[in-house]
Amino acid sequence: MDALIPVLNKLQDVFNTVGHESIHLPQIVVVGTQSSGKSSVLENLVGRDFLPRGTGIVTRRPLILQLIHTPKETKEINGHANGSENNDSSMPKDAEEWGVFLHVKNKIFTDFDEIREEIERETERLTGSNKGVSQEPIVLKIYSPRVVTLTLVDLPGLTKVPVGDQPQDIEQQIKEMIMTYISNPNSIILAVSSANTDFSTSEALKLSRDADPDGRRTLAVVTKLDLMDHGTDAYDVLCGRVIPVKLGIIGVINRSQLDIKNKKPIEESLKDEATFLQKHYPSIAGRNGTSYLARTLNRLLMHHIRDCLPSLKTRINVMASQFSSLVNSFGEPVEDKGKLLLQIITKFATAYCATIEGTAKNIETNELCGGARICYIFHETFGK
Numbered sequence: 001m002d003a004l005i006p007v008l009n010k011l012q013d014v015f016n017t018v019g020h021e022s023i024h025l026p027q028i029v030v031v032g033t034q035s036s037g038k039s040s041v042l043e044n045l046v047g048r049d050f051l052p053r054g055t056g057i058v059t060r061r062p063l064i065l066q067l068i069h070t071p072k073e074t075k076e077i078n079g080h081a082n083g084s085e086n087n088d089s090s091m092p093k094d095a096e097e098w099g100v101f102l103h104v105k106n107k108i109f110t111d112f113d114e115i116r117e118e119i120e121r122e123t124e125r126l127t128g129s130n131k132g133v134s135q136e137p138i139v140l141k142i143y144s145p146r147v148v149t150l151t152l153v154d155l156p157g158l159t160k161v162p163v164g165d166q167p168q169d170i171e172q173q174i175k176e177m178i179m180t181y182i183s184n185p186n187s188i189i190l191a192v193s194s195a196n197t198d199f200s201t202s203e204a205l206k207l208s209r210d211a212d213p214d215g216r217r218t219l220a221v222v223t224k225l226d227l228m229d230h231g232t233d234a235y236d237v238l239c240g241r242v243i244p245v246k247l248g249i250i251g252v253i254n255r256s257q258l259d260i261k262n263k264k265p266i267e268e269s270l271k272d273e274a275t276f277l278q279k280h281y282p283s284i285a286g287r288n289g290t291s292y293l294a295r296t297l298n299r300l301l302m303h304h305i306r307d308c309l310p311s312l313k314t315r316i317n318v319m320a321s322q323f324s325s326l327v328n329s330f331g332e333p334v335e336d337k338g339k340l341l342l343q344i345i346t347k348f349a350t351a352y353c354a355t356i357e358g359t360a361k362n363i364e365t366n367e368l369c370g371g372a373r374i375c376y377i378f379h380e381t382f383g384k
């Protein structure tokens with residue numbers, strides 16, 4: 001099953017390039033209100049600091065993030081990664097983790113700060129610098145031995161009041177953008193809400209229910225467990241007693257803005273997260289936290305792909321046969337262009353001669369044509 005996800009990632013690349021919308025590939029889509037911690041959750045899953053984060057609207061274009069696991073030992077042995085996914089970009093010699101953007105394919109980013117800058121630059125290129133939003137996705141591949149192979153989509157957060165260059169209907173536009181991604185029946189929805197807001201008012205859950213009424217592909221994530229009011233806890237929420245979520249509710253603790261400012265390493269923050277959960281939620285600590293979330297996502301995605309595969313295969317086969325009959329209708333492939341050109345010229349010359357001589361098959365009968373017309377013009381027009 002592990003070999004399956006890289007193949008789907010490759011297909012997704014092709015469809016992103018050719019813009020084909022009739023094939024929906026399985027992927028995980030992150031949804032939530034603005035600043036609920038979506039980008040932080042993604043960063044923790046990747047284990048690297050590389051997404052623009054902060055207060056206000058930060059994610060302003062969808063980010064399609066393909067995580068590709070590269071085994072460490074393979075690199076040491078071969079000097080080349082063995083996953084089929086890794087053949088499409090040359091592997092840097094001195095880095096074990098790197099990123100490649102679809103819009104700058106020939107550049108390999110080994111510095112994750114540069115990846116963040118490139119996301120910011122590419123976002124501003126289309127949306128300007130004053131909080132504008134665009135539907136056009138940015139596609140980024142991260143190769144690393146520390147990630148599980150997954151495809152994730154980070155979306156702009158749900159918002160209510162337009163600010164900066166945002167249009168009056170920004171709320172509606174973002175909702176529609178989110179819906180186009182989550183209504184894809186092959187997507188798993190990661191509905192992110194923060195623990196310091198009331199879970200029953202979660203916009204993310206509300207939207208995901210519209211797209212997935214049976215809750216068969218929605219997983220809830222509760223962030224900011226560390227920011228809850230003193231004297232309150234999230235036991236009821238995490239155990240599904242407030243709103244049950246079929247696939248589960250997982251609590252996580254990301255880095256605060258101060259931690260980001262102080263450049264707290266993600267490894268340290270993951271350790272602190274585990275300690276926090278053990279201290280405050282000992283009975284459910286094993287079912288919460290970022291590493292549990294990563295494992296759950298990988299499992300869900302694999303099951304989901306297994307379920308979607310038959311219909312995906314049928315659709316691809318139908319399209320392949322449609323296109324191959326279209327290609328066949330264009331005739332045999334041309335091997336010797338000179339020969340073909342000569343044949344075409346000879347054919348044309350023969351047809352021309354036949355028309356002039358009046359021996360062509362399809363001769364017009366309602367008016368004079370070819371040689372007969374030339375003869376008529378010479379006799380009737382010039383002859384007088």
Ligand SMILES: Nc1nc2c(ncn2[C@@H]2O[C@H](COP(=O)(O)OP(=O)(O)OP(=O)(O)O)[C@@H](O)[C@H]2O)c(=O)[nH]1
Pocket residue numbers: 032033034035036037038039040041052053054055056057058059155156157158223224225226227252253254255256257258260
């Ligand atoms: N203390 C604490 N702060 C958090 C947590 N999760 C996120 N934050 C902070 O909340 C702010 C917003 O986080 P982001 O990850 O940028 O949120 P987002 O949902 O991606 O935001 P947009 O992309 O703008 O919609 C940042 O300053 C984070 O440091 C958490 O679990 N605990």
